[in-house]
Amino acid sequence: MIKLIKNTFYREEDTKSKLIEFIRGAKILSMNKEVLKFEHDFAAYQGRQYCTMFNSGSSANLALMQALVNLGRLKRNDTVGFSSLTWVTNVTPMLQLGLNIYPLEVELNNLNVSQRYLAQGHTQQPLQALFLTNLLGFCADIDAIAKYCQANNIMLLEDNCESLGSAIAGKKLGNFGLASTYSFYVAHHLSTIEGGAVCTDDAELDEMLRMVRAHGWDRNLSADRQQVIRQTNRVADSFYAQYTFYTLGYNLRPTEINGFLGHTQIPYLPEMVARRQANFKRFMTIVENHPDQFEALKFDHMDVVSNFAMPIVCKTKEIFDQSTKLLMENGVEIRPIVGGSMIEQPFFQNLQLGDFSSLHNAHHIHAHGFYFGNHADLTDEEVNFVVNLFK
Numbered sequence: 091m092i093k094l095i096k097n098t099f100y101r102e103e104d105t106k107s108k109l110i111e112f113i114r115g116a117k118i119l120s121m122n123k124e125v126l127k128f129e130h131d132f133a134a135y136q137g138r139q140y141c142t143m144f145n146s147g148s149s150a151n152l153a154l155m156q157a158l159v160n161l162g163r164l165k166r167n168d169t170v171g172f173s174s175l176t177w178v179t180n181v182t183p184m185l186q187l188g189l190n191i192y193p194l195e196v197e198l199n200n201l202n203v204s205q206r207y208l209a210q211g212h213t214q215q216p217l218q219a220l221f222l223t224n225l226l227g228f229c230a231d232i233d234a235i236a237k238y239c240q241a242n243n244i245m246l247l248e249d250n251c252e253s254l255g256s257a258i259a260g261k262k263l264g265n266f267g268l269a270s271t272y273s274f275y276v277a278h279h280l281s282t283i284e285g286g287a288v289c290t291d292d293a294e295l296d297e298m299l300r301m302v303r304a305h306g307w308d309r310n311l312s313a314d315r316q317q318v319i320r321q322t323n324r325v326a327d328s329f330y331a332q333y334t335f336y337t338l339g340y341n342l343r344p345t346e347i348n349g350f351l352g353h354t355q356i357p358y359l360p361e362m363v364a365r366r367q368a369n370f371k372r373f374m375t376i377v378e379n380h381p382d383q384f385e386a387l388k389f390d391h392m393d394v395v396s397n398f399a400m401p402i403v404c405k406t407k408e409i410f411d412q413s414t415k416l417l418m419e420n421g422v423e424i425r426p427i428v429g430g431s432m433i434e435q436p437f438f439q440n441l442q443l444g445d446f447s448s449l450h451n452a453h454h455i456h457a458h459g460f461y462f463g464n465h466a467d468l469t470d471e472e473v474n475f476v477v478n479l480f481k
């Protein structure tokens with residue numbers, strides 16, 4: 091059986107041994123210096139000034155939206171565009187915070203929103219922000235998207251939960267907008283079992299994210315910033331200062347276990363990304379050798395495609411049925427392309443936001459797409475087995 095996930099961690103034995111040793115020796119397992127070390131190392135890896143770790147990618151998305159609302163940078167009834175092909179918790183935090191949402195069409199040959207589909211959406215419904223998903227390691231013309239956002243005063247945010255390590259024109263995905271989110275759930279590029287993060291270069295936003303992460307209090311800010319916040323809110327007494335709630339927050343904290351796992355594996359990231367990229371190129375031969383059956387995938391504009399699964403979009407329902415049967419009968423685990431198109435989901439349809447049937451590509455990918463795993467632990471034999479099934 092070739093499953094979507096083989097192991098919880100890359101170099102599983104080694105990581106588990108280190109984890110056991112760490113737990114035995116650790117005095118504190120709730121959020122502390124291991125999380126801080128991960129944040130420092132991950133910001134350095136990503137090439138961003140700040141990183142705040144969370145207990146999941148979904149929490150990172152929620153915290154980012156809440157932080158922007160707390161700062162008044164997003165307001166109730168502002169409209170945020172999003173990629174029709176994404177994961178549900180890319181979208182639901184915006185609804186929960188009273189923001190309007192607007193689904194955008196994606197390109198068939200890279201599964202992502204492009205500048206032309208952003209412009210089309212913005213013409214139909216003016217957007218104040220775009221929460222762009224970089225789907226399965228791919229992107230469209232993200233540079234043009236960033237320029238369009240700048241010219242049209244649209245705040246660009248990236249959900250990079252599926253594309254850690256991907257790069258275009260020498261720049262990592264996740265570094266094109268104000269902030270980007272990451273998931274470290276088991277099946278993703280780097281696993282902390284559960285975990286997530288937001289990266290940004292904006293100090294004010296990072297500070298707010300730390301308050302949103304833990305109850306709206308100031309404990310995770312620098313002493314200087316605590317002093318300013320306490321003075322502004324006239325909290326003179328240090329007895330109460332520890333229990334003063336300045337803004338709207340949650341408890342979305344990771345543990346020291348997540349932090350430890352994260353920073354222990356960051357050194358392996360280049361190797362994990364390289365292995366996935368190599369597997370991806372082999373898997374691409376399936377698509378390239380059957381242009382009459384599968385939709386072409388274009389990625390020559392990218393330096394690195396780092397995905398955790400290989401998407402295949404069939405041209406027809408018949409080919410979809412044949413291909414999924416072939417894989418399942420041969421023990422290859424498959425699933426829809428992430429969560430499919432959000433437009434097709436009951437939670438979205440129940441909102442009755444309008445008729446989005448013109449988003450043909452999103453629908454086609456939803457109806458005729460599937461993916462199988464692309465992890466760093468796949469052997470050459472396993473990759474060849476899948477490739478050969480299609481010969």
Ligand SMILES: Cc1ncc(COP(=O)(O)O)c(C=O)c1O
Nearest residue numbers: 146147148177180251273274275
């Ligand atoms: C695009 C996207 N955003 C957010 C998430 C949520 O991440 P998590 O599973 O860590 O909550 C996922 C999860 O796979 C995702 O694919």
